Amino acid sequence: MATEEQVEGQCEELGRGCCVVTGGRGFAARHLVVKLIQSDLWTVRIADLAPKIVLDEAEENGTLGQALQSGRAVYYSADLRDKSQVLIVCEGASVVFHMAAPDSSINNFNLHYSVTVQGTRNVLTACIECKVKKLIYTSSPSVVFDGVHGIYNGDEALRYPDKHNDIYSETKAEAEALVLRSNGREGLLTCAIRPSSIFGPGDKLLVPSLVAAARAGKSKFIIGDGENIYDFTYVENVAHAHICAEQALNSNMADGKDAAAGKAYFITNMEPIKFWEFMSLLLEGLGYQRPKIHIPVKVVMPIAYMVEWIYKKLAPYGMSVPQLTPSRIRLLSCTRTFNCSRAQKLLGYTPLVALEEGINLTIESYSHLRAEIPMIKNRNFDQPSKAYKMIGNERVANILLWRDEKQTFTIMLALIAVFYCYFTSGYTLMSVLAKLLLLFVLILFIHSILPSSMFGYTIRRIPPHYFEVSEERVYFVTQSVSSAWNSGVTILKTLSHGKDWTLFLKTTVLLLFFQVSWINSLANLIWCRIDFHLQCLLYI
Template sequence: MPSSDSAIQPLSHSAHSFPVLVTGGTGFLGRHIVGRLLAQGRPVTVLARRVADDLVARGARFIAASLDDAGALRDACAGVHTVFHVAAKVGVWGRYDDFYRANVIGTRTLLASAREHGVRCFVHTSTPSVVYNGLDLAGADESLPLTTRCPSAYPLTKAIAEREVLAANSPGLRTVALRPHLIWGNDDPHLIPRVLAQARGGRLRIVGDGRNRVDMVHVENATDAHLLAETNIGQCAGRAYFITNNEPVVLWEWINNLLVSLGERPVGKRISLRAASAIGACCEAAWRVLPLRGEPPMTRFVASELAKDHWFNATASYRDIGYSPRVSMAGGTAALIESLKAK
């Protein structure tokens, strides 16, 4: 069960001095992981495309590179005990080859580099969409097979990467894959701003019957899970775990409550899943043949994600990782609303 929101402060479990590499350490989750590690006094190397001066000021060492820079990945693993592999190409649209190069080849190269330099622990940030099957996922657990058929390159390539990470588990290099679902929280630069922009522009529609339930995970809880996976790698190595707040919400109720709390109009217009999927297919076709920039306003994958149940059985993460969400949905949402009102 979720515990008290009074524990939003960093975990107090004992820190050690083993050097750490965090890929994608300037992203939303990665930045929180880096911040927590630095607060513990850990030597931290960050591999990211751009240097973050504030993290440098706090003591982080930076390697400015992307996941397709094999030399940089090898250099980044030198002298490291643990790799937190958070970086990925994320999105619902784009060329499969681009996703494959970052998410599969990049992960494969990083694993090889970790083995070459004697890295002992590899914590991989995966995603629940690796088990996408086009159906409602209600209380699903880790026994679901990895997807091989999905209308989006992101889940397909992340599934391949996760499989290779877990296959690499050995006594010398212990690996684990975490699947945090819909990471959110204060200063979220992706999920919440996108929802607000779509709603304010009158472009948001309830897809389906509006009663679908989804799991989300607060960024502080997702950070906890990653650090606990390192601490308890002996119990969780070689497996994948769903990481959630363990409080499924009715998606459209949560979105509308957030909007109303911010003085915005709730979403009332609806579209059926069938119609949204058809529009998504047309948009995908147009984006393939025309020189259109950005992501399509709708895709088949997004339509499914907005209309279907996506909540998971996270029992295994409690048992093996020692994970338990410290920031509840209610407490985290209240803090998010206050931070947004203050902007």
């Protein structure tokens, strides 16, 4: 790879500027580095904590690998907490893209404060001492989120809350304020980019976590009512927004009117979507079931607090960061959408990749994480199995062979209820029907007195005409009964020929079932009558 002196000489010869990307091996930063190299305007200094840069196969053979070989990109191992190392990285640079930050899931105040706040102070000091012209800071929409109130179409007029949702948001807000207040010092122009919920190829958090949860059977649940809306941002659009910001700072007006510098900017795909629908699209695209079971936030939150307390006690002994924390539950259940008007007007930002395209590209990039066994509903049933042919009836086959999961599950629950309420209890058929009717009436009565909303869920009222039966329905039922009778006669005719053994076996099993059921019912009825008379005689 080229040396730093060779790189600086090439910059002067080719007229390229020199820019720095801190945290340059992070998810969004990698995409920004590639776009900066592809623009052919910059020699890029990639600053990160690792002692040396390690490329994967795609990077080795791609733009980044070639740029490192030719000297258009140079890797610097630097700890932002060490001011002397930051000064070395920024020396001779004209632009700094400050993207470094600890993992947001790590709940360690000392780590976040030292890297995010103190590290940003060192970057600002280095920019001023090294005469850097522009500093673009990667912030987060969470700097205005308190974890309690949802944000709908929020703009940059939102203030920092008195209490943030987590340590990551709190330190990010403090660092952002430092950057914006430093605008204009010694000629340094600054701004802050707030990309919302970044996703795309190369992400090591969102998609891998989703797949891990799906494989562990934990992705079936929706926290809250599932109606909360989110703004997601494809990673290439995030990189594009940073480049737009750098270009906008070039045209900063002297009088400050309509100037891009000194401001924060929300960046999204400008296509709000339900949070859980977005997650479902990713899961289904990779062959996993979408979440369907709703769990109220009030039920999950106490568990999350307990998990967080256990983590604080056991973290020193090696316990990994839990997925279920109060701050994360709030993020999963609140609405968070943001207005990009300021970025459009002052930065000239417009998303390059639409949300649907971004989701498809993300799914394609994680083909190695696809489900090994495809979902049942996606299986090919064009060629019926031997069992399917033997059963004969399509609807019955779909239920027995689990081809229609909802119907199969419903039938199983019904059979379990019948078995419990009828066979094991010893009740007669009429008493079971009476109990079921009583239960149904009780449920209807309770439903009628419930409030219109509970635990964030809307209680829908049953309209009065819901149980009315139309003349067409009566006619249809009559026709169905008549058709069933005629089908039974046809079966008897077929059995009389003595050739269809499959039909004979199915009919025999069905009749034996009814025989056991009715004998059990009649026996209980007769015994109840005898017991009643015996009690009367004993009383006399």
